Amino acid sequence: MAAVIDKPVDPMMPVPYVVKRVRRETHDTFTLEMVPFDGGPPLRFRPGQFNMLYLFGVGEVAISISGDPGDGARLVHTIRAVGMVTKGLERLRAGAVVGVRGPYGRPWPVDEQLGRDLVIVAGGIGLAPLRPAILHLLADRAAYGRIVLLYGTRSPADILYRRQLERWRARFDLDILVTVDRAAVDWRGSVGLVTTLLGRAPFVPEKTTALICGPEIMMRYTMAGLVERGVSEAAIHLSMERNMKCAIGLCGHCQFGPTFICKDGPVYSSPEIAGLLKQREV
Amino acid sequence: MSFVTIESIVASHPFFAGLSEESLRVITARSRQVELPADEIIFHEGEAADHFYLIRSGRVALEVHSPRRGRQTIQTIEGGEILGWSWLVPPYQWRFDARVIDPVEAIELDGRRLRELGEIDHDLGYELYRRFAILIGRRLESTRIQLMDLYGSSN
Numbered sequence: 001m002a003a004v005i006d007k008p009v010d011p012m013m014p015v016p017y018v019v020k021r022v023r024r025e026t027h028d029t030f031t032l033e034m035v036p037f038d039g040g041p042p043l044r045f046r047p048g049q050f051n052m053l054y055l056f057g058v059g060e061v062a063i064s065i066s067g068d069p070g071d072g073a074r075l076v077h078t079i080r081a082v083g084m085v086t087k088g089l090e091r092l093r094a095g096a097v098v099g100v101r102g103p104y105g106r107p108w109p110v111d112e113q114l115g116r117d118l119v120i121v122a123g124g125i126g127l128a129p130l131r132p133a134i135l136h137l138l139a140d141r142a143a144y145g146r147i148v149l150l151y152g153t154r155s156p157a158d159i160l161y162r163r164q165l166e167r168w169r170a171r172f173d174l175d176i177l178v179t180v181d182r183a184a185v186d187w188r189g190s191v192g193l194v195t196t197l198l199g200r201a202p203f204v205p206e207k208t209t210a211l212i213c214g215p216e217i218m219m220r221y222t223m224a225g226l227v228e229r230g231v232s233e234a235a236i237h238l239s240m241e242r243n244m245k246c247a248i249g250l251c252g253h254c255q256f257g258p259t260f261i262c263k264d265g266p267v268y269s270s271p272e273i274a275g276l277l278k279q280r281e282v
Numbered sequence: 283m284s285f286v287t288i289e290s291i292v293a294s295h296p297f298f299a300g301l302s303e304e305s306l307r308v309i310t311a312r313s314r315q316v317e318l319p320a321d322e323i324i325f326h327e328g329e330a331a332d333h334f335y336l337i338r339s340g341r342v343a344l345e346v347h348s349p350r351r352g353r354q355t356i357q358t359i360e361g362g363e364i365l366g367w368s369w370l371v372p373p374y375q376w377r378f379d380a381r382v383i384d385p386v387e388a389i390e391l392d393g394r395r396l397r398e399l400g401e402i403d404h405d406l407g408y409e410l411y412r413r414f415a416i417l418i419g420r421r422l423e424s425t426r427i428q429l430m431d432l433y434g435s436s437n
Contacts, residue, residue, distance in 0.1 A: 123432065123433060124432070124433030125433075152433075153433050154431065154433040154434065158433065179358075181428045181431070181432075181433070182354065182355075182356075182428070183354070183355045184351075184352065184353070184354060184355070185343070185345060185352070185353040185354070185355055185381075187355060188341075188383050188384070189358075190341070190358045190360065191343065191355045191356065191357050191358045192357050192358060192424060192428070193424040193427055193428055195424065196424060199362065199363070200360055200361070200362065214432070214433075215432040215433065217427060217430065217432055218427070218432050221423075221427065
């Protein structure tokens with residue numbers, strides 16, 4: 001009987017996916033829901049990983065996976081339309097085909113946090129890479145201590161996943177604090193920097209793990225605020241973003257000091273990366 | 283039966299941690315507990331700033347009015363935080379309007395009297411200025427970062 005040998009997978013070869021739905025999130029962000037072109041199951045991923053999305057004839061872009069890791073039906077990415085590729089992806093409609101490579105990168109260390117409090121701090125579209133982690137934690141809610149989501153964004157109109165945030169708030173087992181940088185007086189919520197929420201958030205610093213994703217300046221100040229509150233630096237994790245090309249640690253585009261963000265990250269612990277964040281040119 | 287006094291509330295607040303009993307007694311001497319309903323204006327821009335507040339619960343919006351954009355909320359002050367520092371800095375006038383968004387329970391403290399006492403008792407004056415310098419510095423830092431528009435597409 002002949003041995004069955006798996007066909008080798010070329011990490012540079014995109015797999016075709018069909019767009020099932022394009023959902024508008026805010027004025028400049030949208031969510032793509034896709035399924036494999038061949039009808040098979042979508043790729044398995046861990047919270048915090050990313051894919052390379054290839055818009056044929058235009059180019060490829062690294063996008064964090066923002067769907068539910070337990071969802072065996074769809075592959076979900078939330079994208080901000082800022083460049084040629086992402087603006088092209090924004091124009092896609094159901095039935096369009098996109099090339100997908102992935103998943104890549106080191107995930108959030110969610111499985112190591114059993115019994116601990118989780119403080120999740122998101123800034124702007126940084127909520128998208130954290131969404132799979134939140135969904136993963138909620139799928140086994142009893143296994144964790146307190147879960148707190150602190151979310152800062154530009155204005156009330158820029159709040160990502162607003163309906164889902166409202167549904168999560170209604171669960172009563174998840175604390176969600178949202179703040180915006182600016183608002184008209186019809187906004188009844190908080191206004192101020194996301195770091196101001198750290199002082200209002202209910203968690204026990206000694207048994208807390210923090211997951212942070214957002215602009216680097218916001219992450220720097222959030223890390224400092226968490227340490228000041230008593231959270232151990234080793235328990236703080238953040239997701240970095242750089243211009244990724246090959247996604248497998250070959251091309252060097254995403255090199256950050258001694259690491260390649262595509263393969264060593266994008267998720268790092270604070271001790272691994274904090275020193276580099278303070279350097280002006282890395 | 284035990285009573286929670288204003289002095290014990292103030293003493294247990296991190297902002298006042300480490301103050302002597304005598305200083306706490308002076309600080310709370312003319313204080314009172316207040317309950318403020320939603321939409322109440324606590325102070326208006328330009329009015330004399332004579333008090334400050336330890337917000338125990340609720341939410342207060344600091345607002346500024348511009349002819350083109352109308353009223354804008356620039357910051358909210360919430361449970362556990364201190365509202366008001368203009369009483370400590372000349373010309374002792376409020377810089378913004380403060381409006382209650384969610385009903386507030388607070389302790390109102392007599393800033394004008396503390397300002398005067400701080401001129402005589404420099405130890406007390408130093409403690410107050412030191413604590414408020416930290417608070418003002420943090421709010422300035424937050425404001426500067428907010429002004430960077432971090433969540434814009436260019437960041």
